[in-house]
Amino acid sequence: MREAEVGRLLAANLLRALAVVLTAVAPAFFLDGFSVLGTHLTWLCVCSVCVATLNIILHLVLRPNQSPKRRSFAHKISRFLKCCIYFFMSCILFHAIIVLYGAPLIELVTETFLFAVLLSTFTTLQCLCLLGPNIQAWIRVFSKNGAMSIWESSLQITSMCSILGAWFGAFPIPLDWDRPWQVWPISCSLGATFGYMAGLIIAPLWIHWNRKQLTYKSR
Amino acid sequence: MQRWPVVLFLAWVCLLFFAGIGLFMSGFLLTRIELASSSSCSDPVVPPLWERQSLPPGSCWAPQRFSKAVLIIIDALHFEFAHFDPAKTSPLPYENKLGVLHQLATSQPRHARLYRFRADPPTATMQRIKGLTTGSLPTFIDVGSNFASYAIQEDNLLAQLVQNGRRVVFMGDDTWEGLFPKKFFRSYFFPSFNVKDLHTVDDGILQHLYPTVDSGEWDLLIAHFLGVDHCGHKHGPNHPEMAKKLTQMNEMLRSLVDHLGNDTLLLVAGDHGMTETGDHGGDSEKEVNAALFVYSRTPLFGSGPPEEPETVPQVNLVPTVALLLGVPIPYSNIGEVMAELFAGDSDAVSAALEQLSVYHINAKQVYRFLQSYSLVAQDLPAEQLQHLQELFSSAVEEHTQLLTQVHGTTVPPELKPRLGSLIGRFQHYLREARAVCTQSWARFHPLRMVGGCILIASSCLLCYMASELAASSQSLCCSCLLYPLFWGPVGAALLWLVHVFTQEGLDLLLVSSWAAAASQLGFFWHWWGRHLKRARLTGSQPPLASGGLRQRLRAWLGLAFPMGILFFRCGAMFSDSFVVAEARVAPFLLASLVMLLVGKLHWDGHLTVPEGPKQQLLGVSSYRREIWYLLCLVAMLLVCVRLSSFFHQCREEIPQCRPSVFLSPLASLRNTRAKNFFYLLCVALLAGLVYAVQSWLRHYGNLNSSDPLVLFVRWGFPLVVLCIACYWAVASSVDDSLGRLQELVQVAVVVFPRAVYGLASMGLLLLLCNPMTVFAKDTRELAGSIVTPYLGVPGSEVDFLHVIPQIYKRMQESQKSRLERGSCRATVAAYGLGSVYSAALVIALTLLGFLLMLLHSERLSFAFLLLFVEAFVLLHIQTCARGLARDAELFSVPWYAVISWLLAASQFFYSTGHQPIFPAIHWNAAFVGFHLDHSMNLLPAVLVGANTFASHILFAVGCPLLLLWPFVCEMSNSQRKKAKKESQEELQEVEEHMMEMRLRESPEEFSTALLRLGLKYLFVLGAQLLACVCAAMILRRHLMVWKVFAPKFLFESLGFVVSSICLLLGISLVMRVDCAVSTWFSQLRLR
């Protein structure tokens, strides 16, 4: 059962990575003059939306955390609204943290905010899909031995890789190479994206290699 | 461990670092002293004989041969670029491109000649321009009258020309603008900064060159082309682009030659060569091998060119051009005239006489320079100067002898060989003199650089190991730490003995570094011996290999995260872009470190409530309540970090940067309303700072006694603020608005800062004399009552004091045993004993803060406020984090705390408006409280140094707070706990309020803890320094070495010196308080 689940995880993650790659390539066929570097804002929007949609679809299809109880429709709606609010709040929070880290305060607000949205898509949205608007569960997942399934392990790894990628993405900005991708926030968003994709690939492999040590607490 | 060994050992470690810095600096930074004197026409350099032979009009020391000259500088014109070899069939991109030079030299051999032009290191453009105009060997630091601008203060060719009424026209590289402000008759500057831009400067020059030449309104025309150099940096010499660039230069020269008149001398020179990668800056053969081409329409040379082009040192250009144009040779020139240019087309004898006379002038000028230089500086060896003097006087003697036998231009035939030999003797003197100067001014000493590096690196290692060692054992480390102190002098003495036997001069620096190395070896030797002994001891017992290994691995992983940040910080020193952007790098890393700390605490589950069965069932965790406190602190820290970026100064490397408006003094504000607003804000801020410090002290009960120090805190602090406010008001008022009060203002500007200095030094003295801020309430006479406010002694006295007394348990017990007979449970309540160490430090820091704020411009006090808030928040964060992680080792300060403390220190170096470059130094600080004339140099240096390293000073002095703060905060934690408890338990609670008295409980551990903290601090500082030193050494050929790395190294090492001294002072202050506390207790016991 474990092997099969890892396989499903791998497939889902590969699909997500493929979607990210497609967002960089595909829009060029529909939009004139589209390129990741040139029209970075467009790409940020496209990428966030696509990854978000795919994540939600995958969640609905795979249902990694089947809850036995059937909930009412109203409950579902309120849950959805809560999710939306949480997502928006995480965007704001990321924006604030990015600005506190040294991003320009007034100029390039759109860029910074869309970058925050991208980061939220890579991290918060997955949490929302997998765990729902349940902060306590989030806290548990992001602590040592907190993951209770391979899906949660994967969530841990991809989120951390995204953040780490964004952090490393800030490194080339001061260099005097005069490359187009050194402009804020391109290097950071690219770093986050590469980190996310790396996380997607690493997670199943890591789980596969450590399957002996990984003993998830049963619920 | 006693107190003295700790301070001694730390001082010894600092000295090790200093020796390393000194050794490296002596090999890397070559210094020279600039003389202010300049030559003039009337100088008695010219022999009296010449007075008879009147000079032609417009000539000074020698007859003018050319009325005009064109100096074309092609930056980085390597000799190979200018050399033409017709035999080459397939030339490289840079070969055989300057055909016009070859063509002129072969068709008119007496008019044109190509030389190898040897540049002196450092081969950076600015230093070369200085060398090409002063005729000296500029080093990185030319100690002169003015650091604030790059302008050349020394006597130079351009100054001489201007002084003698010539017109100098310049076009090209805008470096010259800074070097020679207001010297040019007309100038066309073009930006030189962008190395990627090959054409702006060259095209700009070409646009103006020919019209200017044709207009004739100039006497010296300088055109500095940058394209070749930039092409080298961008593509390297071996690139088609270089061929294009050189061809362009060829065309330029070809048409320029057609525009020249008969009375014009043309010089084409490269300021330096380039390496195979197109860089320069060092002293390798390729970099120093430039080209010089001389041409005139009238015959210059007596004979044709030699087979192989001659080699001419770069400094020779200055005396040659000066005498050819008929102006005095610049005062500090050490070059030798190029005699063949003075031959002209006359016969051999008169040519020789002519050459002799210019040599004589030249030698006299060099002699005069060496004489006055040796009066102000000792860096030229005395015996060599003696030798030079002998050479000179014998040559001059022979010269006068010879001249008596010469009449007019007729020379007796037997004198002709003597003429030749005399020229040779002058030549010999000039070359020797230059060699002596070169040896001490223009050469890196790789051995010394490597030695300095190794010394610093091993000192870092020593710091790390000693800090670990001190943790493992206390009793033995004294021997291990103090033996090396004896090894050092032994090593130095050995070296001295060797020198005594070999009869050589003793270099103090070498001796001290030798002593440092010897004592380090001693330390490592002792350490190894102990290690072996311990290994033997533990070898007999069954090893705990697996557990030990895992534990060690975990410890290493725990270290990895703060050390990783430190690693990034050090790595950033190796890139010029990161050094330029360090003002943003340090806060970034600080924020990352703190966020990582919180993340790690969370990951390890320290932030969540331990899981009960219920939570386990639900699979959820919830946070402890302290987390909100921690998060608030982190948010505050991030906000402080972000706000501090509004106070940055700019460097010229970032052209779009605008310096912060807060850096300018209030006096420069035009808008009166804004000025008043900011003034009031600054004063309010100072008052707020005083209020905050006083209420902090009051909260911990340190503001109750009637000791002079406490009185000073109560009344002296507001007085200091008042003085500062008055000074700011006077200094920022507009000068002319005050009218007749002008004289009063002049006095006030001096008096108020001096009052602040006086008050602050008085406060610091009081602090040293009696650092106790404890108010003891002896109630032994009052029978039957224990005085603690928690028991609620009736009476308003306690409310009035508004304090929390500290009852020291052991003291209480001892008192109890002595007073048992009276069966009264009397005791002594000591108010503020629990924070006595921190209180002293806080008072010292506040006083220092006032002093440093005074030295900065008014509105930078906002930055200082941020500094204090950030330091406060950092202390709380580390206390909180250690509390959450249930860190049992209260006596050891974790690495992340030390590293974040130092990151904050370097962050605020930038946030107080500084940058590690010389033009960014706040020179105004030297005149706070003193008039413009400084008779001595020490005071302004101290003031400017304190201004520059303000944040280093504050953070280093405050470093012991990292150790003390968890003890101080202990109270607030237990208080919170207590709130829930019953009143019966309170007494017990009170007795556990030991706070900093825990440190006194175990004096051994206290000393060790201070030692470890100091060592950790020095390790982190030393690691940063090591990175800077290595960067400067490895990248000494880098384009930016003299602009970025060398100043950075200089500032970093000075910062290290200041920080380490202040660290020692801070630790000594804590020790002083400890002594005072001990005497206080003994007195109490005697009573």
Ligand SMILES: [Zn+2]
């Ligand atoms: Zn140059």
Ligand SMILES: [Zn+2]
């Ligand atoms: Zn260059």
